């Protein structure tokens with residue numbers, strides 16, 4: 001499969017591959033197995049190449065090296081935020097899906113995945129994906145993937161694959177009516193335009209500066225984002241209830257953004273599924289946070305805890321515009337639930353997603369003891 005199993009253009013030597021395999025020493029009398037590399041293993045330099053101008057979605061961020069049957073290695077990792085070296089969760093989901101997909105027969109298409117982020121990934125260390133072939137049925141296959149860094153699990157996901165079969169019952173929600181992507185501006189252009197506006201309130205300018213500082217540039221290089229309601233996205237609206245255009249009423253905890261990969265992703269539907277899974281984690285936490293950000297809330301922690309996807313079809317392209325609808329239904333006790341729907345331009349629901357996120361407030365300093 002073309003699912004990124006070749007080394008990327010700037011891949012380093014396969015130090016890790018050698019380290020994993022015992023070397024048969026030549027010229028020794030016993031011809032015994034020895035493990036010299038294990039005594040001399042140095043950590044691979046994994047300085048993130050996310051901001052390298054050549055780094056692309058398929059050849060870099062979804063790239064996996066096949067280390068052994070059921071074992072895949074990822075070296076090119078992207079931060080979710082500029083200020084912390086934590087791997088972007090969507091990348092781990094997309095890579096784990098690619099690894100699992102590489103172990104099932106052609107004809108099986110992922111129909112759902114359920115994942116947990118159990119420890120944050122370090123963007124400067126490679127990730128090893130271990131695929132467990134739970135069951136190969138006639139119609140369904142199940143895989144369990146564990147993502148490991150430095151010997152410890154950082155992520156687990158169960159993925160179900162389904163061989164396509166004829167329709168039985170058929171129904172679907174109608175797509176929300178929102179302005180078409182061609183009538184909207186790219187978020188990166190909006191940032192540049194709006195920050196030159198002298199009439200912007202200082203709080204809005206601070207918000208834009210924060211977003212520009214915190215969102216790694218690689219996101220904008222590999223994907224285009226066109227929020228349907230830019231004023232709401234930038235917290236420029238006073239009222240919490242707004243309209244997403246064309247009379248579709250929505251609430252403050254809902255967001256709509258058109259998303260498109262900037263590179264041609266080829267014609268393998270499995271790559272489009274992995275790329276859509278990759279980007280499906282990018283906007284959910286923010287949907288829960290935004291109304292609170294407007295009131296001055298700044299989280300001390302905002303992390304994806306779990307993420308589920310139901311794939312309703314593989315008949316879509318991630319290098320054409322997709323509408324991502326997010327809705328945060330509840331937040332309490334440091335956790336928030338966010339639901340997502342991914343639509344094609346012609347109104348087909350391709351993914352349903354659900355995510356629970358950890359959103360913590362800064363701890364209040366203990367009261368100063370009275371003297």
Ligand SMILES: CCCCCCCCCCCCCCCC(=O)SCCNC(=O)CCNC(=O)[C@H](O)C(C)(C)COP(=O)(O)OP(=O)(O)OC[C@H]1O[C@@H](n2cnc3c(N)ncnc32)[C@H](O)[C@@H]1OP(=O)(O)O
Nearest residue numbers: 080088089117118119120225227257282300303304360361
């Ligand atoms: C319109 C559209 C535009 C789009 C524009 C482009 C989009 C582009 C944006 C990209 C944006 C993507 C954003 C995606 C979001 C991810 O991708 S997040 C990455 C994926 N998720 C993760 O990495 C989570 C992994 N899991 C974990 O880290 C651990 O399981 C957890 C959740 C931390 C829990 O672990 P635990 O061992 O139970 O630890 P816990 O007791 O909770 O304590 C953890 C630490 O928190 C500290 N802590 C406790 N309470 C607090 C507190 N209130 N405040 C601070 N620290 C605290 C503790 O002290 C402790 O610190 P240490 O002692 O470790 O130093």
